[in-house]
Amino acid sequence: MHCPFCRHPDSKVVDSRTTDDGAAIRRRRQCSACGRRFSTLETTSISVIKRSGVTEPFERSKIVAGVRKACQGRPVTEDDLAKLAQEVEESVRSAGIAEIEAHEVGLAILQPLRRLDVVAYLRFASVYQAFDDLDDFESAIEILRQEQDQTVGQQALVESESHAPRRSRRVSAKPQAKVQSRTQRKKRPTDTESSPEQERLL
Numbered sequence: 215m216h217c218p219f220c221r222h223p224d225s226k227v228v229d230s231r232t233t234d235d236g237a238a239i240r241r242r243r244q245c246s247a248c249g250r251r252f253s254t255l256e257t258t259s260i261s262v263i264k265r266s267g268v269t270e271p272f273e274r275s276k277i278v279a280g281v282r283k284a285c286q287g288r289p290v291t292e293d294d295l296a297k298l299a300q301e302v303e304e305s306v307r308s309a310g311i312a313e314i315e316a317h318e319v320g321l322a323i324l325q326p327l328r329r330l331d332v333v334a335y336l337r338f339a340s341v342y343q344a345f346d347d348l349d350d351f352e353s354a355i356e357i358l359r360q361e362q363d364q365t366v367g368q369q370a371l372v373e374s375e376s377h378a379p380r381r382s383r384r385v386s387a388k389p390q391a392k393v394q395s396r397t398q399r400k401k402r403p404t405d406t407e408s409s410p411e412q413e414r415l416l
């Protein structure tokens with residue numbers, strides 16, 4: 215690899231470490247001509263298998279291009295799209311596989327897109343999941359409504375838990391563990407917030 219500063223073709227590795235999630239190796243290199251340092255990132259290349267059987271490399275730009283159409287006229291920025299594509303790549307990579315069906319990439323797009331913009335989500339889902347008629351839209355909207363209600367309900371619950379009759383009852387059996395378990399539990403409602411619904415829609 216060329217030095218990005220002077221184009222010299224040779225450099226030596228001065229440090230090498232695996233990223234936190236174990237999905238990549240970051241190498242710190244030093245150019246042997248100009249002495250400047252730069253980093254390289256080594257990750258597995260993921261192949262996307264299209265319905266025709268043709269494979270092509272996974273690229274964030276393709277995700278962005280696909281979702282951008284669904285976002286036309288919606289308050290969605292290029293940064294939002296880039297973030298969404300990043301999220302999709304992370305979820306695809308977290309599966310730890312070298313090949314993925316195009317269909318599954320589509321599934322991985324639905325969740326983050328729904329969080330970003332429900333209208334764009336419905337557009338994308340209607341094409342991707344081949345909605346046939348109004349009933350398909352209605353049931354998709356119904357699911358969205360139910361989830362919205364649930365989220366509002368959960369938020370109310372979180373707020374009321376700060377005065378916590380439920381929680382203190384739960385920990386009262388072990389008074390000594392009280393302080394610790396309180397702090398541990400604090401994050402749980404948001405952690406679990408979206409997971410059951412996520413599965414339902416997939």
Ligand SMILES: [Zn+2]
Nearest residue numbers: 217220245248
């Ligand atoms: Zn150099």
